[in-house]
Amino acid sequence: GAVVSQHPSWVICKSGTSVKIECRSLDFQATTMFWYRQFPKQSLMLMATSNEGSKATYEQGVEKDKFLINHASLTLSTLTVTSAHPEDSSFYICSARDLRGQGISYNSPLHFGNGTRLTVT
Amino acid sequence: QKEVEQDPGPLSVPEGAIVSLNCTYSNSAFQYFMWYRQYSRKGPELLMYTYSSGNKEDGRFTAQVDKSSKYISLFIRDSQPSDSATYLCAMSEKGAAGNKLTFGGGTRVLVKP
Numbered sequence: 290g291a292v293v294s295q296h297p298s299w300v301i302c303k304s305g306t307s308v309k310i311e312c313r314s315l316d317f318q319a320t321t322m323f324w325y326r327q328f329p330k331q332s333l334m335l336m337a338t339s340n341e342g343s344k345a346t347y348e349q350g351v352e353k354d355k356f357l358i359n360h361a362s363l364t365l366s367t368l369t370v371t372s373a374h375p376e377d378s379s380f381y382i383c384s385a386r387d388l389r390g391q392g393i394s395y396n397s398p399l400h401f402g403n404g405t406r407l408t409v410t
Numbered sequence: 411q412k413e414v415e416q417d418p419g420p421l422s423v424p425e426g427a428i429v430s431l432n433c434t435y436s437n438s439a440f441q442y443f444m445w446y447r448q449y450s451r452k453g454p455e456l457l458m459y460t461y462s463s464g465n466k467e468d469g470r471f472t473a474q475v476d477k478s479s480k481y482i483s484l485f486i487r488d489s490q491p492s493d494s495a496t497y498l499c500a501m502s503e504k505g506a507a508g509n510k511l512t513f514g515g516g517t518r519v520l521v522k523p
Contacts, residue, residue, distance in 0.1 A: 295453070323511075330418070332498060332513040333454070382453050399511060401446075401453035 292316055293385050295402030302373055302409055309369045310405045312383030318363035319385035323399065324356075327380040336381075339366040373409040381405045413437055416499055416514030425523050429486035433499035433514045436480065440501040440512075443475050445484045448496045448516065457497075458484065489521045 292315040302308050312322055320341045325333040337358050338346040345358035355377075357369040366385075370377055382404040416433045423429055431445075442461055446454035458473040460466045460482075466473045474483040482501075486493055499514040 293453075330516075332416075332515040333511075334513075335510060338510075380451075384453075399444075400456060403453045404451070406451065 293383065293400050293402040295383055295405055297405060298403060299406040300408070302407070304374055304409055305372055307369055307371045308373055308407060309367055310381055310383075310407075312366045312368070312385070312402055314364045314385045317385075319366075320363060322360060322366040322383055322385045324358065324366075324368050325382045325384065325401075327382060327404070329380075333382060336368075341366075370407065373407070375409045378407055378409045381407060411436065412515070413512050414499065414501065414514040417517055418515055420518040420520050422520045422522060423489055425489060425491060425521055427489050427521075429484075429489045429493065429519055429521070431484040431486075431497050431499075431517050431519070433482050433501075434480055435482075435501060435512075437501075437503070437512070438477075438480065439503040442502045443473070443482050444500040444511070445471075445473055446498040446500060447493075448498060450495075454498055486519075491521050491523050494519060494521045 294313045294315050296311045300308055322339040324336045326336050327333045335348050336351045339358045339360040341360045341363055347353045355371055360366040382401055384399040384401040386399055414433055414435045445458040447457050448454045458471055460473050460475050463475045463477045470487045472485040496516040496518045498516045500511045502511050
């Protein structure tokens, strides 16, 4: 099956610093990747859609200058949390859509990485 | 009111029992329905994927979609302790908007040996 790798799996940083999270599709190319955020015992909330070679599309209420997304290749998207604060502490998960063998495009199922637990002290 | 409602649980069942999970939704434009399993501190893992109304079976898992009632279900037969996890329903619209998944809050399931 499709594999989405996310790194690091956990990170602790000091308030005011920036943290970069990587999301890679290991055995398929992903023109689109998605970044989600999940608070404890809550569901996943879509933050932004990352498009290869173009600007990311952010959901309402998500600060694009704080959560920088770069999708430089068909297998890599990065999320940088800039000037992190304790309220940014959360579980960040990326996902990608594997279109191989799929007769439909937009609505093929998503595969998720294992997430990155960010703790800002 | 949330777009997708899901009982948070926890749902505790003995090993071997049938686990019954469900979600209700309000957006009639949803066409694609998914169930994900999420273990603690892990990303969601796709279990079932269905389009429009109907049933789909895969091993011990059966997914049902009733679009007229805006209600979807997941049944897990012969449950095992390894099935203990949080189960998330997710759905999307057709077309370009289908890129976005809307998730339920998840139901925590505990299968006791």
